[in-house]
Amino acid sequence: MPTGVALRDPREQLFEAAERVLLRDGPHALTSRAVTTEAGCAKGVLHRHFTDFDAFLAELVRDRVSRVRAQADTLLAAAGSGTVIGNLTGVLTELFGSVAGAIVGLLIFRDDLRARLRETTPVGIPILSEAAAMLTAYLARERELGRLDAAADVEVLAPTLIGSAHLIHADRTGAPPEAAAVRKAVTAIVGGVVRETEGEAG
Template sequence: MSPRGVAIPDLRERLFAAAERVVARGGAAALTSRAVTDEAQCAKGVLHAHFAGLDEFVAALVLDRFSRSARGAEALADRVGRGTVADNLVDFAAALLDSLDPAVVGLAMTRPTASLHTRRALEAGEPGYAAMQESVAGYLEAEQGAGRVPGGADPHILALALVGTVHHLLMTRSPDPDFDARATCGRLVTALLGPPGRGPA
């Protein structure tokens, strides 16, 4: 347990990771301020010292994971001409699909105040699905310019279909220990791009 009054390095991430472990073990109902601070081995009042309440904390967790996924989409620009287009897209999509536990997403959707915090932050410019879609489209345009995506393909529609479908899965799927995010994203990318060598229909 961290001593009272001693600064905790990377406190936000420590609390976020603790919350994800709590939810993974016990579901959404297990997520309380006390459960998070106990899991993070922090003093009981630490969460409320940095967040207005559990709803704000849940919103901050979701926004942080959205931001991480948006950075992953931006990083596709560094992979133009490297690997295969399909593998690069699957890497991004699988990371996005694994970025949040379905129970955490459920909390953010069903707790009105958490949902409001999240929506307002996105409207104010916090990176979310729109930013991811833009980055994926930019990546596909660059690969199209390099001749690795057919000229007749529409990068913006492909990006919308990929990010939108993964968004839907992230928001609606039930917790399932046997769910294979990478395999699912592989099938999705193949449906969008076509089998290797054929390109989008």
Template structure:
């Protein structure tokens, strides 16, 4: 545990990772600022030093994970012509599940103030599902140009289906529920493996 007055490196990420572990292990109801700081092995007040409260912390955690996934998705068009189309799209969908997955998405919905902050940030342009959808669309269009995806494929609709399904699986899963990943993989394969 970091002693009082000693700087904690990468404090935001350390707290975010601790929160993910708490929620995945014990469920959203177990998330408290004390549970997070105990899991992170840091001073009890550290979370409130960096965030106005638990709702702001949860909102920032969700937004951080959305931004990470969106950044990965934005690199997708550069992968055109490499690997498999389904594998590349699958990797972006997997990033959604690995970025806190169902536990974190569900957590935001159980905290109305956090959900409102997330929605307002997304409406103001913070990267989220829309940015991921745009990147998947651009990637599929690039693969169409290379002839690796059928010209008849509606890239925007496929991207919407992939992102919408990921969103659905994230929002309707819970810790301990069956792994949503196999269903996502089957969907991606059925949508993009047709040339």
């Protein structure tokens, strides 16, 4: 007798189930059984679509990395509008307030998964590397537009912003940090090189 429910898009529904487990219970609780139970399907469904659980997790990470890259396009398009500090605060709050921050914890927790991802991401931590590249490109564009000092070292500023935002959001069991905390960190890091006009500041 069949168990579970039919999945219209099995891969995406399994990914979403994994995210819910990860956000609710943490990386230690993320098992194939926990994912299929959360998705309401038989355990065999996962193994029909992925060779093993680490292959499933690797695809989950790659899929979420692609979302960060899409977010990068949106941020770059925002260069020259709003405020630099406001744009950075928004993107960092969204990035680490979402499942992306939890996936970083998963990557740190699972050595085998990091090894699997080395096949396509030979250096750095996936998602954090893409996020740093996103901020570097954005800050470079703002520098070109004159909203950042010409001498601003965007390749140092970007990972500094990522590291600070990650630390602010690192306590998974506590209440989510307020945007004001992220903004305060962003202001401390880039405030000295921002050259926004009086009308733009805020």
